[in-house]
Amino acid sequence: MMMMMMMKVMMMVTVMVSEGSIIEQTCKETPDFNLCVSLLNSDPRGSSADTSGLALILIDKIKGLTTKTLNEINGLYKKRPELKRALDECSRRYKTILNADVPEAIEAISKGVPKFGEDGVIDAGVEASVCEGGFKGKSPLTSLTKSMQKISNVTRAIVRMLL
C-alpha cells in the first residue's frame, strides 16, 4: 500500500520534472526565466519543440507584439495628435520589425544560419528602444517597449544556443 503511494508520488514528481524540462532547461539560460517559460508554455508547439522550434515560437511572439504595438500606435494618432512626429518614427521602426527583422529571423533559424536570426532579434529590441526614446521620457508605449525588449533579450539568448 505504502509502496503504491510512493510509486504514484514518484511518478507524479518525475512527470512534473521531465515534462517541462526542455523548456525549463532552455529558459534557465535566458535573462528572464519566468517570461520565457510562460511564453513557451502558452504555445501548443512548446512542449515538443527543439531549440530552433522554441526560438521560432518566440519570434512569433515578437511578431504578435509588433502587430499589437502598431495597432496601438495607429490608435494614438487621434488620441494624442501632438505626438505625431514620434508616432511616425515608431510606426517606421515597428514596420521594420514586422517586415524585415521577423522574416529574416524566421528564415535564418529555419535554415540553420542562426547568426542572421540573432541580428534580426537584436534589432527588434533596438527599434523598440529607439521608438521609445522619441517621446523624450513621456512615452505612451513604455509598457509595450519593455515587453519587446525583454522578449528580444530572451529570444536572443535562445538563438545564441544554436550558434
Next chain:
Amino acid sequence: MASNEALLPVTSRQDLLSESKSDQIPETRRRRPIKVHLAVYSGLLLIALYVALIVTHDGSTVQHGAKDETSTESRARLAGVSEKSNDRVSRLSDDRKVEAFPWNNTMLSWQRTAFHFQPEKNWMNDPNGPLFYKGWYHFFYQYNPNAAVWGDIVWGHAVSKDLIHWLYLPIAMVPDQWYDANGVWTGSATFLDDGSIVMLYTGSTDKFVQVQNLAYPEDPSDPLLLKWAKFSGNPVLVPPPGIGAKDFRDPTTAWKTSTGKWRITIGSKINRTGISLIYDTTDFKTYEKHDTLLHQVPNTGMWECVDFYPVSKTQVNGLDTSVNGPGVKHVIKASMDDTRIDHYAIGTYYDSNGTWVPDNPSIDVGISTALRYDYGKFYASKTFYDQNKGRRILWGWIGESDSEAADVQKGWSSVQGIPRTVVFDTRTRKNLVQWPVEEIKSLRLSSNKFDMTIGPGTVVPVDVGSATQLDIEAEFEIKTEDLKLFFDDDSVEADKKFSCETSGGSTARGALGPFGFSVLADESLSEQTPVYFYVTKGKHSKLKTVFCSDTSRSTLANDVVKPIYGSFVPVLKGEKLTMRILVDHSIVEGFAQGGRTCITSRVYPTKAIYGATKLFLFNNAIDATVTASFRVWQMNSAFIHPYSSDDLGVPSRT
C-alpha cells in the same frame, strides 16, 4: 551518388540538448525485495524533489536581484559569448532614453561608398568564388534581390579589369534546384590542370539540409562567365555521420596533393569544438572523407568560411593554393559563428595525412587571442590566388553597424573591403601582412604633403578640401628625448592590460599617446573618428604600440553601434610608426606598420557629411611631442556601374 537516406539529419537538436540535460530521471523499476524497493523509492523521491527545487530556485534567482545590465552580462557568459558582442543589447535595449535620430535621406544617401564594392541596392554578405579568368577579375557574392536584410540568397556577380572598377553583371546562380532551393550559399572556385573552372558551393536543400554542389561555366569561351551550369548529379557531398545537417557549409578552393588527387576542407563543429573536415577527390563528383580532421580547436564553436592556403616564408609574391614545400607555411583561417570574428593561424601542413599543426597553439584558430586579418568589422573573408599578377588576394565582407530600419530606408546593406594582398611577414615571422591592392592608386587625384610637429594636447585641422574620399599615408616619430625619459623612467609600470577597447578611447591621455588622425570630423569635432597609435611600456621594459579606431564619438546618432576597435601592432627596431587610412564615406580602413594590424570601421555621421567633413591631426599625449610626415590624396569614385557593351573596350588602368 548520394542516397536520400543520407540526407536525413543524423544528429537532431534534441540530441544536442539531451547531452546537457541532467541525468536525474530514475531508472525503470525492476523486481527486487520490498525493503530495497522502498529504500530505492524514497531515495529517488528525494532526488526528484531536490531536482524540482533546483529548477524552480534557479528560475527565481534569474528573475530577482540582478540589474538588467548585470544579468545580461552573466547570461552572456553562460551562453559563452564575449561581453563585446553583447554591447549593442546592454547599451541600447535597456536605455529607454535613447532618442530616435531623425535620419533624413540626405544623411542616409551620403553613407553610400564611392570606391568600395557594393551592389546597386539591397543586402550583400559573403564573398564567393573570386577568380581571374581571360582578362577579367570575377567577384561573386551572397545577395538578397528582394530586401536590405539577409534572405532569399542568390549569387550576385561582377567583373573588373583591376579589382577596383567593377561592372555589375546578371545574377549568376539562383535557387532553382531541390538541392539549393533554400539558398545558394558560399563557395569557392578551383582551376583544373587544363585551365577550366569548377565551383563548389553550399546549397540549402528543400528540406533545409546543408549540402555541397558542383557548378561550372556553361560557356568557357565567354570571358564574362555569365551563365553557370549545375552538375546533374548534385549534391556531391552531404553531411557525414556525426555532423549536423545544418553544420556543413562553405567548401574551400581545392589543392593538389602529392598523389595527384584534389583535396578540399569544409568547416563544421562537434558540440562546441570547431573543426575542419577534409575530403579527397579526382573528379569533384565523388569524394573520400578522411577519418581525421585537417584541424580542430575546442570551445570555438562553428567554423564558417574556412580558408586554407600556402604562403612563402621568404618571397613577397602569392602562391597557388597547391604549392607546398620547405619554403612554405600554411594558413588556416575560419570565421567564428559565435563571435563574428575571422581568425587565422600560421602552421605546418602534412600532406601525407591531411593534417595541420599551428606554430603557436596558444593562439590557435578561434581562440579569442588568435590573430585576425582585421580588428574591426570584417567577416566571412576569403582569399584567392591571382595568377595574373602572382598575388594572393583577400576579400572581406563588411556589414553595417546601424539599425535595420536605416538599411531599409536607405535601401542597401553591406559593402566589401578593398581587396588586399596577403603575404607572410618575413620580419616578425609570426603574422601575415595585408595591403590594399596597388590598383587602388589609380583612384588618386590631387594630393597635399604635410610635415607637422605637434606638441602634447594639440588638435590641428588638416586643410585638404573635401574629406570624405581620402587616401592618407603617414609616418610618425616621437621626439627622442621624450621617448628616452619615458623609457628610462622606472616608475612607469608596464601596462600589460592596455587595449584599445578598455583604454577609454582616444580621449584617455597617456605619456606617449594617443596620437593620429581624426577622420570624418566636423569643424567643431562634435563628430569624429580618431584612428591612432598609443605607445605604452610593455613587458621587459620594451615599448608596446597599439593601433586603434575609436567610433564612440563618430556620430550624434544613438541607434548605431559605436565600438572602439584595435590591437597591438609589432614595431621592430629602427622602424618608424606608419599608418595608412582609406576614408570612403561610411567606411574607414586603417593599416598600421604596412598592414601588420588592420582595422575596418563603419561610421554614420550626421553632421560631418558632404562639404562639412574635415580632417584633423591630433596628439593627445601628456608628455610627448610628435612629428607627423604625411600625404593626403583625394580619391576618385570607382564609378561602379552595370556592364554594357561600351565596357568591352575598357583599357586596363594599371
